[in-house]
Amino acid sequence: MMRSLYSGVAGLKIHQTKMDVIGNNIANVNTVGFKSSSVNFSDTFYQTISPATGPNSTTNTAGTNAKQIGLGGLVASITTNITENGGTTTTNRALDVAINGESFLVVNVNGEQLFTKSGALNVDPSGNLYCTTNNGIVQGWMADDDGNIVKDIATDLKIMTAKQTSAAPTATTAATLLGNIDPNDKQLTPTLDANGNITGGGVPVTFSFYDKLGELYTVKLMITKNPSDPNATTTSSVVPYTARVADVYNSEGESIFVKKTEQADGSVKYSSSGAQISFGNKGAKFGIDTSLNDADSGIVNGVNENTGEFTMKSSTIPLLFNSQSGNFSAVDATVGADGSITANRSNQQYAGNCVNFAIYQGEDAEHVGNDSTFPQYDATNDNGGIEVDFSSLTQFSKGGTSEVTYKRGDKDGKNAG
Incomplete structure (x- = not known):
């Protein structure tokens, strides 16, 4: 009786040991790099009551097996x-990695090299890549100055050095507009002066770019219906619109065409900065219409001295869509009879x-001629500056609202700066 009770216990x-191990596995289901465990059992010693006997030819009887009583089980391993x-999940952190198969990371913990499955990584104040779960510095092969990996002794991976923390900026040389121009959008109707020139109205479209120094600028375009065909109808299969530059802002949101000057009394006066741009038209330059002056309104050389408002010279580019499919046809093009x-x-x-966009000059020294911080346009080769790609736009009816966005770089993501 007692023996059976002991076996059951x-x-x-x-x-209980197996349940403990399973419970620990469950508790660590979200632990990075955790390695689960499993329990293996074996039976324990047996108590022999009677030994085995062999066959007896004299009595013509067979042998008998030993009589043994098991005393329970035990944990073998x-x-x-x-x-x-383990299960992989997105952490939205650029340094975290998932380790496949039988691979491990080698880490240095207090001078001892150990293996880990944890891919939760970060950079310490010294620039070393380390594992956040065990504070071990990740070991690996470093690259030489030419980018070639030197397969030598594994050392601390120092990924943030003075040389690696910054890089020379690259100017943006391409931008791609994406989205839809709804033909029923009321903003598309232009405002015209007595000569039929566009003075206002349009769907605002912006794109940004970096100059050679890494400063971010934003270009504001306005897209309107063709003023010669305000109802956007045509005898051909093409629906005409126009695109024009309304303003260009620096990283502080200030127009590059206007200069602020603080007066002795603390007030601010605005004037033309002299900045000029080109938008298609073989690089023809334009900027503020400095011929406009109105002393009563405070307008001097096209700029309101008190508010900074100005009148931009018009430079419109034809933007064409297929009237049957609503798809893009061409920009900066001429439609024949x-x-x-x-x-x-x-x-x-x-x-x-x-369409090519470029900034040529301004009153500030860094914006003058070939020494400009902006990409320059070469009229001889019809190249340079910033190539603004319109070919991804469509002209579908979508509730009377146009939605246009952009990405820096061309369609393949190159030349984004």
């Missing part, structure tokens, strides 16, 4: 699953899809 004890992959479309650019790489 032994079974309960090893079952607890095995750690070091090669099995027969409905044919001829791109105005000589550079076939961009003709019909891109």
Whole structure:
């Protein structure tokens, strides 16, 4: 009786061990790099009551097996699953990694090299890549100055050095507009002066770019219906719109065309900065219409001295869509009497899809001529500056609201700066 009770207790004890291990696995289900365990059982010693006997030819009887009573079970081993992959999840951190298969990271903990499955990584104040779960510095091979990995002794991975913390800025040379121009959008109706020139109205569209020094600028375009065809109808299969530059802002949101001057009494006066830009038209320069003056309104050389408001010279580019499909047809192009479309650019790489934008000069020294911080346009090769790609735009009806965004760089994401 007592023997059977002891065997049952032994079974309960090893079952408790198994439940402990399972519970620990569950508790660490979200622990980064955790390695689960499993329990293996074995039976324990047997008590022999009578030994085995062999066959007896004299009595013509067979042998008998030994009589043994088991005394319960025991835990043979607890095995750690070091090669099995755990569940992967997104952490939204650029340095975190997931380790596949039987691979490990080598880390240095207090001078001792250890292996870990934890891929939760960060950078310490010294620039070393380290594992956040054990504070071990990740070991690996470093690259030489040419970017070649030197497969030598694994050392601390110092990924943030003075040389690596910054890089020379690259100017943006391409931008891509994305979205839809709704033909029923009321903002598309332009405001015209007595001569039929566009003075206002339009759907605002912006894109940003970096100059050679890494400063961010934003260009504001306005897209309107063709003033010669305000109802956006045509005898050809093309629906015409126009695109024009309304303003360009620096990283502080101030127009590059206006200069602020603080007066002795603390007030601010505004004037033209002299900045000029080009938008298609083979690099023809334009800026504030400095011919406008109105002493009563405080307008001097096209700029209101008190508010900074100004009048921009108009430089519009034709933007064409297919009237049947609503898809983009061409930009900076001419429509013939027969409905044919001829791109105005000589550079076939961009003709019909891109308009060139460039900033040429300003009153500040860094914005003058070839020493400008902005990408420059070469009229000889019809290239340079910033190529603004319109070919991803559409002209579908979507409730009377136009939605246009952009991305820096061309369609392939190159030249974004």
